[in-house]
Amino acid sequence: MRAAPTILHLDMDAFFAAAEQASKPSLRGKPVVVGGLGPRGVVATASYEARRFGVHSAMPMGQARRLAPNAAYLVPRFAFYRAISGQVMELLGRLSPLVEPLSLDEAFVDLEAGGLAEDSAGARAVGERLRAEILATTGLTGSVGLAGSKMLAKIASEEAKPDGLVLYEPGTERALLAPRSVRIIPGVGPATGDHLRRAGITTVADLVEAGEDELVRILGRSHGASLFRMALGHDDRPVVAERDAKSVSVEDTFDIDLHDRLRIRLEVERLAERCVARLRGSGHSGRTIVLKVRRYDFSTLTRSETLRGPTDDPLVVREAAERLLELVDTTGGVRLLGVGVSGLADYTQEDLFAQAEAEAGAGVGAGAEAGAEAEAGVGVGAGAGVGAGTDARAGAGRGTVGGAAAGPAGAGEAVEVVAAPGTAAEAGGRRWAPGHDVRHVVLGAGWVQGSGLGRVTVRFEEPGSTVPGRVRTFAVDDPELEPSDPLPLVPGGVTGAEGAAPVTPSGG
DNA sequence: TCTGGGGTCCTAGGACCC
DNA sequence: TCTGGGGTCCTAGGACCC
Numbered sequence: 028m029r030a031a032p033t034i035l036h037l038d039m040d041a042f043f044a045a046a047e048q049a050s051k052p053s054l055r056g057k058p059v060v061v062g063g064l065g066p067r068g069v070v071a072t073a074s075y076e077a078r079r080f081g082v083h084s085a086m087p088m089g090q091a092r093r094l095a096p097n098a099a100y101l102v103p104r105f106a107f108y109r110a111i112s113g114q115v116m117e118l119l120g121r122l123s124p125l126v127e128p129l130s131l132d133e134a135f136v137d138l139e140a141g142g143l144a145e146d147s148a149g150a151r152a153v154g155e156r157l158r159a160e161i162l163a164t165t166g167l168t169g170s171v172g173l174a175g176s177k178m179l180a181k182i183a184s185e186e187a188k189p190d191g192l193v194l195y196e197p198g199t200e201r202a203l204l205a206p207r208s209v210r211i212i213p214g215v216g217p218a219t220g221d222h223l224r225r226a227g228i229t230t231v232a233d234l235v236e237a238g239e240d241e242l243v244r245i246l247g248r249s250h251g252a253s254l255f256r257m258a259l260g261h262d263d264r265p266v267v268a269e270r271d272a273k274s275v276s277v278e279d280t281f282d283i284d285l286h287d288r289l290r291i292r293l294e295v296e297r298l299a300e301r302c303v304a305r306l307r308g309s310g311h312s313g314r315t316i317v318l319k320v321r322r323y324d325f326s327t328l329t330r331s332e333t334l335r336g337p338t339d340d341p342l343v344v345r346e347a348a349e350r351l352l353e354l355v356d357t358t359g360g361v362r363l364l365g366v367g368v369s370g371l372a373d374y375t376q377e378d379l380f381a382q383a384e385a386e387a388g389a390g391v392g393a394g395a396e397a398g399a400e401a402e403a404g405v406g407v408g409a410g411a412g413v414g415a416g417t418d419a420r421a422g423a424g425r426g427t428v429g430g431a432a433a434g435p436a437g438a439g440e441a442v443e444v445v446a447a448p449g450t451a452a453e454a455g456g457r458r459w460a461p462g463h464d465v466r467h468v469v470l471g472a473g474w475v476q477g478s479g480l481g482r483v484t485v486r487f488e489e490p491g492s493t494v495p496g497r498v499r500t501f502a503v504d505d506p507e508l509e510p511s512d513p514l515p516l517v518p519g520g521v522t523g524a525e526g527a528a529p530v531t532p533s534g535g
Numbered sequence: 536t537c538t539g540g541g542g543t544c545c546t547a548g549g550a551c552c553c
Numbered sequence: 554t555c556t557g558g559g560g561t562c563c564t565a566g567g568a569c570c571c
Contacts, residue, residue, distance in 0.1 A: 062539080069539050071571090084571080089536040130542095130571045214544095216569050249545060250568090273543070280539060315563085325538070331564060365540085 028263055029175045032150050032194050033139040036172040036180035037119065037157070040189040042132035044074035046108055047101055047462060049166045049516045051474055052488050053495030058082070058098035060091050064461065067280050067362070071103055075189060101462030107513045108132075111165050118160050122153060125266045132169075135177055137266035147173075147194060154192050166490070166516040176200070176262035178213060200260025205232040212257050219246065234258035271371070272309060276317070277301045278365030284323050285361045295352050298366040299345040306344075311371045312337035316344055318351035319365035327363075330354050337372040344368065458510075459483040459503060466511040470499065478503060490516045 039045070043061040048054045058077035062070040068088040080095035092100070112131040119126045119134055123141025128134045144150040154171040161169050168190040172183025175197035182204075187193040195203060204211070209231060210220050223229070226245055228237055235258050243251030256262065277298050285291050295318065306313060317331040330351040338344065348366050459465075459478040465485055466472050473487035476498060483503050488496025501508050 065539095066536060067539075069537090071539080085538080087537045087539095090538095092536085133571070214569065218568055247546070270543095274541090276541065278540060327566085329565060333563065363539090367541095 028197065028261065029139065030197055031139070031144070031146050032173040032175055032180075032197060033137065033144055034174055034177055034180045034266065035122070035136040035138055035150070035154060035157075036174075036177070036184040037115070037134050037136065037161075037169050038172075038181075038184045038188065039115065039132035039161075039167060039169040041072055041074050041078075042167070043072035043103055043108060044077070045167050046111055046516070047099075047104075048074060050107075050490045050513060051462075051486070052490070052492050053486055054099050058095050059101065060088075060095065060098050061101050061103050061462075062088055062091075064088065064100055064102055066282050073098075102460045104462065104513065110513075111167065111516070114164050115161055115169070118157060118164060122157065125268050127266045127268060127270075135180065135266045138173075140266070147196060151192065151194050154194070158190075158192060164517065174200075176260070177264050177266070178257055178262040179203075179260070181213060182211060201235075204258065204260060205230065205235070207231050209234060212254065214250070214257075215254070219250070222246065231258050272311065273371060274317075274367055274369035275302060275306045275309065275311065275313070275371070276319075276365055276367030277305065278319060278363055280321070280363045281361070285364075286357075288357065291357055291361055291364065292349065292352060294364050295348050295366065296345050298364055299348040300341055302366045302368060303339060303341040303344050306368050306371075307339050311368075312339035313368035313372065314338070314370035315368065316347035316351065317365075317367040317369060318348050318355070319363070319367065320352075320355050320357065320361055321363035322357070323360035323362060325362070328355065333370065337370065464511045464513050465508055467499075467501075468507040472511065472514055483508070490514055491518065 044059045047059055047061060048057075054074075056076065057074075058080060059074040060070055060077050060082055061072045062068050066089075070082060070084055070086045070088060070091050072084060073082040073086075073091070077091075077095050077098050080098070082091045082095050082098070088100070091098070108131050112128075115132075116126065116128060116134065119136050122143055123136050123138055125137035125140040126134055127136075138144040138150055138153055144153045150173045154173050158169060158171055161167065170184050170187040170189060171192040172180040172185070172187055173192070173194040174180040174183050175195075179195050179200055183193040183195050207230060208220075209215050209223050209229060212231065212234075215223070222245060223234075226237070226241075228234055234242065234254060237245075239252060239255040242255050245251060246254060279294065279298065281294075285294065314335075314337045315331055315333045317329055319327065319329050321327045332347050332351055334343070334347070344366070459475045461475055461477055463475050464472065465475060467485065467487070470485075470487050472489050473485040473496065476484045476486050478484065481503055482500050483505075484498060484500045485508070486496050486498045
């Protein structure tokens, strides 16, 4: 705990959805939902307009579509978000050497370590200036919480949303927390919340009254003790700039459950290769290989194997994953497979044991780098591409509706951005995923509004314009249309497409 | 149209060791 | 011929977070 509110928590507002609205003028002020569009997709972020319909993060996409049928549904563009995140983190880095990113859109900053603020007034000024800089640099809004501890700073930023700043004076913590639900404390989720409720504890004041011994009895040593401290407003966790990664993993949920044992094995091999590519990309090796299987009934199990020493050899990881698969009964079907590596060594080291084993096992590791590029840029990510090939497509594609084919969106215009659920029309290896950027030889920059039935519908507009652009439909194999990189949100800004020449938005 | 993907931390039992 | 007490490693599962 510190005497001045010099721990800052920044949380960008509806980040993915806001980034999409900033880059697509026709979506501003409209409900936008970003997430997996497949039959098993979930919502990653809903814009505030979509939240009014009851749509929220982690909700199954099908449910979101029922609640907000006229919202725009987009696939996430991670490379784009990462670029914006980089700009924001850069601004935070100017405030203090101690910046702790929690995700692409969230971070703690220790203002005391930065020497920029030593009292409430100073901290507030820094926070407001930061918000202005973020808006000017990215075109997006973020909310700021300031307090004497991480927990309170985070609660403050939540309270500040959207587009606000809240500062809690040190000393007020207990009174402030007392009437709130136990769920406001980070680390208290649905299960712990239920557990406590059954014990008659629903508010933070109840936690304090219950006392540490009682909480330890209910929740266990570690959780109980830390929860009691939090309830009192005691939290002296430091802002930590760099934390070493502890594990690397990849997983895929399949559009349709997998039954064929050979196919399952093939997918495990592919996942192992992707996992190693990521492991190597981060400069690590690891000792423990983990296979994750989610069955048809959503029950999830893991099997792991620890090697004698760390490895980053694709063949070693793949063979371990295959051995682990042999331990799992997959009758009934599999909806998810995952491969992970933990017990990371913080440097890539040649592992003699693993090498020897590999050499003994089979012709040494060719085919290794294969999956290496998989991660990069593209950002189509999220489950797409998984079911490719054999899996059935759900239903016939409802083609994009161009109801709004021309002109500015009048009030009430539905922004229909829909392809056949879970699909992105594909032609010549090109995927027209909803929301992704394209360029037309004649008409210029635009984005995919939807696709299906051999057609792709594009709205031609750029971040800088103030009115929605016009919509045109093309054949998916139209040679004049090609995928392109994101345009900067503000003139001269970053695009997420390294090396791409920034294009100044029209009218800028 | 029920439930993503990438992480972290904690618990608990058994093996093993001193 | 009924019991030890830690500490550490490994495995499996679960809660939680964004």
